[in-house]
Structure formats: structure tokens, C-alpha cells
Amino acid sequence: MLVGTTHAGNIGGAARAMLNMGLTRLVLVQPQALFPCAEATARASGADDLLENVQVFDSLQDAVQDCILVFGTTARERSVAWQIFDPESCAKKIKETSGEIAIVFGREHSGLTNEELDVCHAAVKIPTNSQFSSLNLAAAVQVVSYEIHKAHLISETHLKPRHPSAPAKELEMFYAHLEQTLIEIGLHNPEKPRRTMRKLRSFFNRSQPDSSELALLRGILTETQRSIKVK
Amino acid sequence: MLVGTTHAGNIGGAARAMLNMGLTRLVLVQPQALFPCAEATARASGADDLLENVQVFDSLQDAVQDCILVFGTTARERSVAWQIFDPESCAKKIKETSGEIAIVFGREHSGLTNEELDVCHAAVKIPTNSQFSSLNLAAAVQVVSYEIHKAHLISETHLKPRHPSAPAKELEMFYAHLEQTLIEIGLHNPEKPRRTMRKLRSFFNRSQPDSSELALLRGILTETQRSIKVK
Known part of the structure; x- marks a missing residue:
């Protein structure tokens, strides 16, 4: 899920990054960029089906309402004593969870608001160079999608699932x-x-x-x- | 090292991806895009020092001559009986090796030629969706740089622990x-x-x-x- 995306190229880049890693469901929340548009299609570089099936929502609450687990990405250490995952442990958690899961990426310049993070259940932080920590949006989607794909390639582990978490x-x-x-x-x-x-x-x-x-x-x-x- | 890059934006995107992960030495071999240029600078999004210090070479042989280990990236299974690393094991290998190491990324559409791969010592292949396997160049640089950064963090503590659970x-x-x-x-x-x-x-x-x-x-x-x- 991309919230408030400003650059259409990043929507296309994110779509490509996801499909490269076998993920197919892209959701936009209040996109600021015009969408659909030629730049998104160009950057998607063939991930056309994925772009055609993008869902657009007006609020993050609506977008995640059927999800049992919602990760919010953050570039900063937040003051809230939240559970912060790195992409690898996030991917592992996703693999162990059955039900719909969302990973929410914020705006290019300002990320997610605190109110949006409140809607999330846990945070994902990509480890970066602390002197230059802001990844391109599509690049961040690439890293997280890559870890999810990698986790699914590892042979199935057999953790007995609890009852599924409530939506x-x-x-x-x-x-x-x-x-x-x-x-x-x-x-x-x-x-x-x-x-x-x-x-x-x-x-x-x-x-x-x-x-x-x-x-x-x-x-x-x-x-x-x-x-x-x-x- | 980027060989024969066609789009200047990808040079900037690769520079940003590298610096996000604490890597600073970018080498171009026979770039087809005009460089330096505004689009590369825009996509680098502040990684200006890195772009200014880019070295440009006419041949891959010249570019890698001081390297003790050269990885060539490939999207395909090559017929050569090479050692193929995934990004994680490549990063681990890099961490264990002292001396200059190069990771070589090929052209947007055609990758590296067999002659260029011959100059490399091993291959890196990013695991992907086999139906849609071609990553954007900067995205591929992002994934490999991320794994290198992650490998270097492992000895340090990087996940912020929550407060300890109550007794x-x-x-x-x-x-x-x-x-x-x-x-x-x-x-x-x-x-x-x-x-x-x-x-x-x-x-x-x-x-x-x-x-x-x-x-x-x-x-x-x-x-x-x-x-x-x-x-």
C-alpha cells in the first residue's frame, strides 16, 4: 500500500519491484500523483496487469480493514515503544501468518503521519546509512518485496499457527x-x-x-x- | 560498477541506493547515457559527493584491475559452470574478504556479455519471479547494496529492543x-x-x-x- 504518493513514476517502479518478487496486489491511498498515467506505465516496464488491478482508497483505515496484520514502514526511530521489524524478520512474520497482510509505505518526503502509524500494528525499518537514510520509494518496496520473496523460497517451516489474529x-x-x-x-x-x-x-x-x-x-x-x- | 548504462536516471538511482547503504564508490564502464547530467543528479537525490567522484572507464578489464574479487550480476542461469551467489551469500563473502571487490551490473536490456562475464570471478543472481525476472537497474543495485549493508550490521546490534518484559x-x-x-x-x-x-x-x-x-x-x-x- 502506497499512501499519498507524489510521483507517478514511483507507483510504476513499485509495481515492477513487487511483480519481480511475485507480489501482485498494489493498493493506493490518496495518491497525489495522477493515476493511471504514462509515466507509471513506463516505469512498471511490463507489470501492466498489476497496474490495471490497483485499488485506490480515500483512507488508510478503509484500505486495511480486512487485514489481520498491518506493517507501517518508517525511516526514523519513533518514540512509541513499538515492535520494529527489519525487512527480514517482517518477511518471516508474514510467512508465519495466515490471512491478509498489508505493508504500508508513506509519502516520498515525509513518510507516514503518526495518525497513519496508529492504524498499523507494527513497524518495518530498512537498515540504512544513518547519514543518508531516505530510500527512494520504489527502492524501499523493492527491498521489502525481495525479503518476502526470499522468505517464501526457504523451505516451509512448521510452526503451529494460533488462531488467526482479528482483522x-x-x-x-x-x-x-x-x-x-x-x-x-x-x-x-x-x-x-x-x-x-x-x-x-x-x-x-x-x-x-x-x-x-x-x-x-x-x-x-x-x-x-x-x-x-x-x- | 555499471556497464553500458543507457538511462542516466538509473545512474542517479544507483548512486542513491548505494549511499543509502553506506557504499560510496561508483564506477561506470562505457556509459551510453550522457553523464554527468541533470537527470542523474535529480535521481541521486542528494548523493552528490558520490556522483562527483564517479570514475569512468573504457573497458571492464581496466576498471577491475585492482580488484581481488569481481562479481558479475546476471538475471539468467548461465551455461558457464560458475559459482552463482545469491545477494546474501555474496554479501557474506564480501564481508569475509579483505581487499577491493567489485560488483558489476550490466545493461538495462541485455545485461553483461559473455566476454564481460569472463572478466568476473563469480556471479550474483537475485532471486525473482521467474515470469517477470528483470529488475530495474537501480533496484538491483539497491538489493545487493542492502544485503552488503545488512551483513556489515550483523555483528553490531541493530534491532532496537523493546523494554524488557516485566518479571x-x-x-x-x-x-x-x-x-x-x-x-x-x-x-x-x-x-x-x-x-x-x-x-x-x-x-x-x-x-x-x-x-x-x-x-x-x-x-x-x-x-x-x-x-x-x-x-
């Missing part, structure tokens, strides 16, 4: 419920910087609850709300 | 607090089989909260208890 939509409903409950018990002031929720999201994103775990947690929230109102 | 004692105190709160909100009947707590423990054990996360979660429990009592 992003369910997780978001849980966060909304949690935030509402925190407000009701007086812990969380929505006017203040959302540090509390960010920290809680970081914890639960890392934990990847499945649907039945989310149902249990939401049951606790519902009982909490009921208890306050009854008394 | 078992703290986790048990959290579970006791959680259980007490569940009883107070009426969700949890301690007489019944403890399925609820078991499931919650399984979730939190897997998530390995750190001490500050546990403190936050216990803060929520405390506020929940207080809210019930106040009303």
Missing part, C-alpha cells in the same frame, strides 16, 4: 470501546494528547489478539460500563 | 488485580471453573507486557474499582 476493523472497534470506557471511568481525557491510547494501542497491536480474545476483552469493558451505571 | 512477580500481581476487578464488576465468579482468567492469562503471557505497560493496565483497573465505589 483491523475488529481491533478498531475494540479501541473505540476501550477509549469510551476509559473516559467513563475518568482516566482518559480526550482533549489531552492521546498518549494513553497510543501506548495501549502499541501494546495490543503487538499482542495480536484473536477474535475470541477481543470478545472477552470487550465483555470486560461492557461489564465495567454497566457497573458504573448501576451503582 | 513474573509483577505479572502475577497484575493478574490478581485483574481477577479482583473482574469480581467487583460482576464478570468473574471465582467459584466457577477459571476459564476466563485462564484465557486472559494466555493472552497477556503471550504479549509479554513490560513494567510500564503493566502499570498502565493496573491504573485502568484501579480507576475502574474507584468508579464503581464512588457511584
Whole structure:
């Protein structure tokens, strides 16, 4: 998934990079470049089917709602105590996970906003020269796609999967419920910087609850709300 | 080393890809693109020192004469009974070798000639989708440079660790607090089989909260208890 891409050439370059590595689903979120366009097609260099099947969304939330795992790429160390993967461990994680997974790449100059990163469950950071760390967008897609392809070439490992993680939509409903409950018990002031929720999201994103775990947690929230109102 | 490059943009893109990974010596052999030029500079995106120090040679033999190890990149399986490395093992080999090493990338459309490959000591082949195997030149440079950078990072620590998980004692105190709160909100009947707590423990054990996360979660429990009592 490419968010807010400015240069059409990078969309084409990303499409080529993905198909070179056997990946075929490209999603654009609020592209700033005109698309489709000749420059994207030229840079895609034959990955035409992939470009024709690109989906475009208005918001990242909508784009990832069926995904059970969403990686956000970042060039910086973020202050949030997030789980940060390198491309190799990200690829390994993807291989071990069944269900739809998104890897989100931000704008050429500014990457992803904190709000967009909040939608993600984990971060991927490509190790770079700290003096010159900003990769071209298509190059970053190339590196991550390459690691995914490489991981799939390695003979299958047999890790017993847990229940599949809940899709992003369910997780978001849980966060909304949690935030509402925190407000009701007086812990969380929505006017203040959302540090509390960010920290809680970081914890639960890392934990990847499945649907039945989310149902249990939401049951606790519902009982909490009921208890306050009854008394 | 880039041999016979047709598009100046690819020279700039390769320069950027290299510098992103901490590599600084770019050599051109018989470039077909005009160089230096504005497009190369634009695509280099700030890797100007590297571009200014590019050396240009008329023949690959001349270019590699001081190298003790020369890798030629290839997209095809060659008939020559050569040692073919993938980028990761190539990077490992480079790390183990002291002395000048060259990695030679061929023309955009036709790669390296057999005569040029004869000058090389070994081949590097990037694993790709066999149905769509031709990488953009700068993207190929990106992948190989990335593996070289990664190999050099391995001895150092590069993944930022999370805070250490909380000790078992703290986790048990959290579970006791959680259980007490569940009883107070009426969700949890301690007489019944403890399925609820078991499931919650399984979730939190897997998530390995750190001490500050546990403190936050216990803060929520405390506020929940207080809210019930106040009303």
C-alpha cells in the first residue's frame, strides 16, 4: 500500500519491484500523483496487469480493514515503544501468518503521519546509512518485496499457527470501546494528547489478539460500563 | 560498477541506493547515457559527493584491475559452470574478504556479455519471479547494496529492543488485580471453573507486557474499582 504518493513514476517502479518478487496486489491511498498515467506505465516496464488491478482508497483505515496484520514502514526511530521489524524478520512474520497482510509505505518526503502509524500494528525499518537514510520509494518496496520473496523460497517451516489474529476493523472497534470506557471511568481525557491510547494501542497491536480474545476483552469493558451505571 | 548504462536516471538511482547503504564508490564502464547530467543528479537525490567522484572507464578489464574479487550480476542461469551467489551469500563473502571487490551490473536490456562475464570471478543472481525476472537497474543495485549493508550490521546490534518484559512477580500481581476487578464488576465468579482468567492469562503471557505497560493496565483497573465505589 502506497499512501499519498507524489510521483507517478514511483507507483510504476513499485509495481515492477513487487511483480519481480511475485507480489501482485498494489493498493493506493490518496495518491497525489495522477493515476493511471504514462509515466507509471513506463516505469512498471511490463507489470501492466498489476497496474490495471490497483485499488485506490480515500483512507488508510478503509484500505486495511480486512487485514489481520498491518506493517507501517518508517525511516526514523519513533518514540512509541513499538515492535520494529527489519525487512527480514517482517518477511518471516508474514510467512508465519495466515490471512491478509498489508505493508504500508508513506509519502516520498515525509513518510507516514503518526495518525497513519496508529492504524498499523507494527513497524518495518530498512537498515540504512544513518547519514543518508531516505530510500527512494520504489527502492524501499523493492527491498521489502525481495525479503518476502526470499522468505517464501526457504523451505516451509512448521510452526503451529494460533488462531488467526482479528482483522483491523475488529481491533478498531475494540479501541473505540476501550477509549469510551476509559473516559467513563475518568482516566482518559480526550482533549489531552492521546498518549494513553497510543501506548495501549502499541501494546495490543503487538499482542495480536484473536477474535475470541477481543470478545472477552470487550465483555470486560461492557461489564465495567454497566457497573458504573448501576451503582 | 555499471556497464553500458543507457538511462542516466538509473545512474542517479544507483548512486542513491548505494549511499543509502553506506557504499560510496561508483564506477561506470562505457556509459551510453550522457553523464554527468541533470537527470542523474535529480535521481541521486542528494548523493552528490558520490556522483562527483564517479570514475569512468573504457573497458571492464581496466576498471577491475585492482580488484581481488569481481562479481558479475546476471538475471539468467548461465551455461558457464560458475559459482552463482545469491545477494546474501555474496554479501557474506564480501564481508569475509579483505581487499577491493567489485560488483558489476550490466545493461538495462541485455545485461553483461559473455566476454564481460569472463572478466568476473563469480556471479550474483537475485532471486525473482521467474515470469517477470528483470529488475530495474537501480533496484538491483539497491538489493545487493542492502544485503552488503545488512551483513556489515550483523555483528553490531541493530534491532532496537523493546523494554524488557516485566518479571513474573509483577505479572502475577497484575493478574490478581485483574481477577479482583473482574469480581467487583460482576464478570468473574471465582467459584466457577477459571476459564476466563485462564484465557486472559494466555493472552497477556503471550504479549509479554513490560513494567510500564503493566502499570498502565493496573491504573485502568484501579480507576475502574474507584468508579464503581464512588457511584
